[in-house]
Amino acid sequence: MIPYISNTDADIQHMLNTIGVKSIDDLFADIKPQHYPQSFNLPDGRSEYDVLEHIKHLARKNSVDLVSFLGGGYYDHYVPSAVDAMISRGEFYTAYTPYQPEVAQGTLQALYEFQSSICALTGMEVSNASLYDGGTALYEAAMMSIRITRRNKIVMDGGVSPIYRKIIDTYTKNLNYKFVETQVVHGQSSRDEIFKHLDKDTSAIILQNPNFFGAIDDHSDIVARAHELGILVIQSVYPVALGILKTPGSMDVDIVTGEGQCLGLPLNFGGPYLGFMATKKKYIRKMPGRIVGQTVDQKGQRCFVNTLQAREQHIRRDKATSNICTNVSLCALQAQIYMALVGRQGFKELAMTNLHKAEYARQSLDKIDGVKVMRSSPTFNEFTVELPVDASTIMDRMIERGFAAGFPLGRYYGGMDNYMIVAVTEKRTRQDIDNYCAALKDVLTGLTAEVTT
Amino acid sequence: MEIEEHLLYTKEHEWVNIDGDEAYVGISDYAQNSLGDITFIELPSVDDEVEQFEELASIESVKAASDIFSPMSGRILEVNEELEENPGLINKSPYEKGWVARISLSDLEEKNNLMTSEEYEKFLESAG
Amino acid sequence: MSLVFEKSVDQRRGYKNPALDVPAAGKIDAKYLRSEDCPFPEMSELDVVRHYTQLSKLNFSIDTHFYPLGSCTMKYNPKFCEASARVPGFANLHPLLPQLKDGERLTQGALEVLYDLEQWMCEMTGMASFTMQPLAGAHGELTGVMMMAAYHKAKGNKKRYIIVPDSAHGTNPATARIAGYDTISIPSDENGVMDFEVLKSKINDEVAGLMLTCPNTHGLFNSDIDKIAQMIHDVDGIMYYDGANLNAILGRCRPGDIGFDVMHINTHKTFTTPHGGGGPGAGPVGVNKKLEPFLPVSRVVKKSDGTFALDYDYEDSIGYIASFYGNFALLLRAYAYILLLGEEGLRAVSDHAVLNANYIKACLKDKFHLPFDRLCMHEVVFSAKKQAERGVHAVDIAKYLIDQGIHPPTVYFPLTVKESVMVEPTETESRTTLDEFIECMLQADLESQENPGMFHGLPKTTPISRPDEVKAARELNTNYFTQ
Incomplete structure (x- = not known):
């Protein structure tokens, strides 16, 4: 057979x-x-x-029993059971791009709801129906700013995810674009550094909130300065933090992108994830990706269709806003179901729980000899810690004790070998955090003993 | 298909109505008909310089998008801002209310590169 | 149907957060906080489940309907692949783990999947190496063309153009443009393949490469492919294979053997990862030795002790094209599918896809015009021009089929055929289903002769009638909260 x-x-x-x-x-x-x-x-x-059986055997070769304090833009949040149950319906996952709206209202309405949720989350006017992931969404935003302003210099704050920075660098280095990175000072966006690089040739300044070091910021002043020079502001955001943080819309940001993995998607070793993009209504025609719009059918009843398709590759071919064909529809549905389940009050509580647990971890870590928690900026659920030795060494010994202790900054930031970022989600219990701190204390004592003997 | 007699036409189905050293430009009835219901037009800016047969504006219907090329060279004096709110005017009245731009012409000789209404009619017939 | 936001009832809850078992000591200055709560709906879990279950029922899908959407390969998605992707040891794995010092040891299982998949894809396509990173087919195209650009830059070649046939998917010219090239479009000849003489006349030293789907979107294999490759290679151009139709030639022909230098695979087409209502996809890219130095990093390598590692140390690499190692959960489904089918099963994929398409062609060609009357591969393109003369257009036939419980074929693509109706039955459909489809199509033709007015106002059985797309575009409403 x-x-x-x-x-x-x-x-x-x-x-x-x-x-x-x-x-x-x-x-x-x-x-x-x-x-x-x-x-x-x-x-x-x-x-x-x-x-x-073979796949389960391979799965056992992966360390998934580690208690994780690893974040870096990708977080170990809990996914309610109903999310997977719903996206496992064949009517959703075995359908395709809704080319025939009469037989795709399920997908189309869910995507319209998703777009609305993303707008609610970010305080923006319009959203597309998703992009591949947070990194490529940020690249698309940079290209969009170039189309709008017809300028070709992009300034990026050093607090933006270094992974995203590497992606944009790859896509732009062989083209006629100028890409400038500004230095962060004490883990924060430095206004002096940024303003120095903004000029009449700049299409956009790219920021991230909270940034890679975990710092929260209000970028309103940067936005105001940028707009004076006709420069667009792109902000990359972390959706769960927006349960409580000021929205990019209220800072008058022009294009918002982000990674939606935290909204009900498993970590999946890197994908599929969920890129999203929202902007001001006046820029909607310059936005890449599918967009779902509301309309009426012949009988006048509300329905949904793919709209503004003339921007897209299947019509525009070499003049399209992007070469993107599909979005990540199922991931957008996944996130939409998650946001509906968690709800208004629940989402705020989720954010507060993350904040409080991270604060508990900060205070506990601060009490350990040799560990210094960076406090130059307010933070959400991830923060930077300075260690007395190379963070990678610590990481190794923490893994032996069953913890993914954080992400060492030395990999992407020169001179920061002794620093790591630590993320604490709602899944970490007080006991987990206490055990983590005890283990770290133990590791540091052990290292001191090795040095002195 | 309506073809206005006193206008000159391009092979890309734009028309031009010359009045002294100025002209109105737009797209022909044939063009609006083949595009279908027009949903959006991206207009040029006033004072932009355009070259003959180079891109002047872009136009979208639900399932098509195309560029409008300038029938003649010159500087944009005025654009039909009403089209931004009501692009369907091009469908309703391609030769009058649906005009796209008014141009100050830089080279009147260029009109020799265009078709008269009779020539345009034959052109449409031959294109089938 | 009501929107989820319209079903919200204050204080209703659908999910219980983990307990706050630490002091509520976190404080952020009000200037950093949002002024109003995020207006997500408040619903019980049952409310949410019922809402989305009801929505799902408004869709046609492979599980519920025959879905012969040409160029999209809507074949059955095995449930077993879904189960494979949900094994917790993979689903909960953090992508930054292998980037910790010696962290690869923590993800050996995942790296082995990526490594094996690369080996198998190389064997299936005749390529030397693959990257699993591209997140969709179009993303794969961009990756491939960026490598093409890096190759020319390294050789000091001055190149401007990428050649694309007029029957190509829109992603090809869009990709070429984004990667910084102008495109040259080549028309199709009367046999439905790229016009050889026109192509010959357009090739010059400034041609960076050619992007080709083979078989093409007319469902036809270009027998001159080796000659074309030679001509492109003569000007040091790169041959790009758009793998959209690889499922038609699996086991019969390998792109790497017939002159292609770089290619992508759409895993949803060849290896039946789900279409998901429009993604997520995965678009692994393969290259021959010529382009191998330019592959993105990281690359998965097998060390002498048999363990797997991520290697970032390639001087000529184009760099990071995605955040991590690709859409892993989809790659894992493809991995499971390949292991289950094995060599015999993979050969059968193309055999039966081609058999089914030719059967439909043979049964319908008397009534529906065939622009290219010859053997086809996995899909067949008809033109509804005879029906259109009676006032029944391709779109009308599409809507008629909907009322018969069949998802329409692709209509109005490829752009090269007027009133095109593009049928791709796939290998997973039975002759029984094909016969039912054929019967419906013949009936549609009959109706077009006897009762063309009947098509007006179709479909009649769907949750909505034809939507007003002009209104959607003119009076944009894309967000419930600002409508």
């Missing part, structure tokens, strides 16, 4: 007769002998049970 193929021998014979050929091979006559494969050696097929 060949899995998932239902033509029987009799079917095959009937079909070949109807077509008027003798064999399936005859159907491939356009592929000439010189095109035949030089090799095609793949493993033999296995049973479902066998493959699943």
Whole structure:
């Protein structure tokens, strides 16, 4: 039996007769002998049970039992069971892009709801129906700013995720764009540094809130200065923090992007994730990606369609706003269901719980000899810690004790080998945090003993 | 398909109505009909310089998008701002209320590169 | 149907947060805080579940309906692949773990999946290496074209153009443009493939490369492909294989053997990862030795002790194109699918996809015009021009099929065929289903002769009638809160 193929021998014979050929091979006559494969050696097929056992075996080679304080833009939040149950409905995950609106109102309405939720979250007027992930969404925002301003210099604050910075660097380095990174001072956006680089050639300044070090900021002053020079402001945000933090909309930010993984998506070793983008209504035609709009049908009842499709590659071809074809529809649905389940009050509580637990961890860590918690800025659920030795060394020993202790900054920031960022989500209990601090204390004592002996 | 007699036409289906050293430009009835219901037009800015047969504006319907090319070179004196709110005017009245821009012409000789209404009619017939 | 926001009732709750078991000591100055709570709806879990279950029922999907949407490969998504992707040891794995010092040891299982998948994809396509990072097919195209650009830069080549046939997917010219190239479009000839003579006349030293779907969007394999590759290579151009239709030639032909230098695979097409209502996708990119130095980082390597590691140390790499290692949960589904099917099953994919498409073609060609009357591969393009003469257009036939419980084929694409109706049945559909579809299409043709007025106002059985798309575009309403 060949899995998932239902033509029987009799079917095959009937079909070949109807077509008027003798064999399936005859159907491939356009592929000439010189095109035949030089090799095609793949493993033999296995049973479902066998493959699943193999995958479980591989899964055991991954360390997922670590108590995690690892964040860096990707957070270990709890996903309510109803989220996966809903996206597991075949009517959602086995449908495609809603090209035929009459038979895709489920997907279209859910995406309209998602767009509305993203607008509510960010305080912006319009949102698209999602992009690949937070990093590529930020790149798309940079390109969008270039289309709007017709300028080609982008300034990026050093507090933006270094992973995102590397992505944008890759996409822009061979093109005629100028890309400037500003230095952070004490883990904060430095106004002096940023203002120094803003000029009439600048299309956008890219900021992040909270930034990679965990610092919270109010960027309103940067926005005001940028707008005086005709520069757009792009802000990358962390949705869960927006349960309580000031919205980019109220700072008059022009384009908002972010990573929606925290809204009900598993960590999945890096994807699929959920990029989102919101902007002001006046820029909607310059925005990439699918957009769902409300309209009426012939009977006058409310319904939803893909709209402004003339921006997109399947119509505009080489003049499209982006080459993006699909979005990440199912991930947007996942996030929408999560936001509806958690709800207005629940979402604020979730954010507050994250804040309080992180504060408890900050205070506890601060009491450990040799550990210094950076307090130059307010923070949300992630913060920077200075250690007496290379953070990577600590990390190693913490893993032996069952903790993913944080993310060492030395990997992406020169001269910051002794620093790490620590994230605390609602999933971490007081006991987890106490155990973590005890383990860290133990590791540091051990290291001191090694140095003195 | 309506073709206005006193206008000159391009192969890309734009028209121009020359009055001294100024002119109104727009798209033909044929063009608006093949685009379908127009939903958006991106107009040029006043004082922009345009070249003959170069991009002047872009126009969208639900399932198509295309550029409008300037029939002649010159400087933009005025754009039809009403189209921003009501792009359907181009469908309703392509030769009058749906005009796109008024241009100060820099080279009147360029009109020799355009088609008369009779020539345009034949052009449409031959294009099938 | 009401929107989720319209069903909100104050104080209703759908989810219980973990307890706050620490002092409520976190404080942030009011100037950093939002002035109003985020206006998400307040609903019980049942409210939410019922809302989205009801919404789901408004969709056509593969699980519920035949879905022969040409160029999209709507084949069955095995439930077993879904189960594989949800194994907790993968689903809960943090992507930054392997970036910790010696952190690769914490994710050996995941790295092994990526490594094996790369080996198998190389074997299936004849490429030397793959990157799993691109997050969709179009993202793969961009990755590939950026490598093409890096290759020319390294060689000091001055290149301006990428050649794309007029039958190509819109992503090809859009990608070329974003990567900094101008495009040259080549028309199709009367046999439905790229016009060889026109192509020949357009090739010059400034051509950076050619992007080609093969078989193309007419469902036709270009037998001159090796000659075309030679001509492009003669000007040091790069041959890009758009893998959108790789499912048609699996086991019959490998892009790497016929002259392609770089390619992407759409995992939802070839390896049936779900379409998800429009993503997420995954678009692994393969290259031959010529382009290998330019692959994005990180790359997964196998060390001499048999363990796996991430290697970032490639001087000529184009850099990071995605945050991590690709859409892992989709790659894991593809991994499970390949292991289950094995070599025999993978060969059967293309055999039956092509058999099913040719069967439909044979059964409908008397009634529906065939612009290219020859053997097709995995999909067949008809033109509804005979029906259109009777006032029944491709879109009308599409809406008619909806009322018969069939998702329409792709209509009005490819742009090269007027009134095009593009049918891709896929290998997972049975002859029984195909016969039902054929019957409906023949009936549509009959109705177009006897009762063309009947098509007016279709579909009639759907939750909504035809939507006013002009109103949607003119009176934009994309956000419930500011409508």
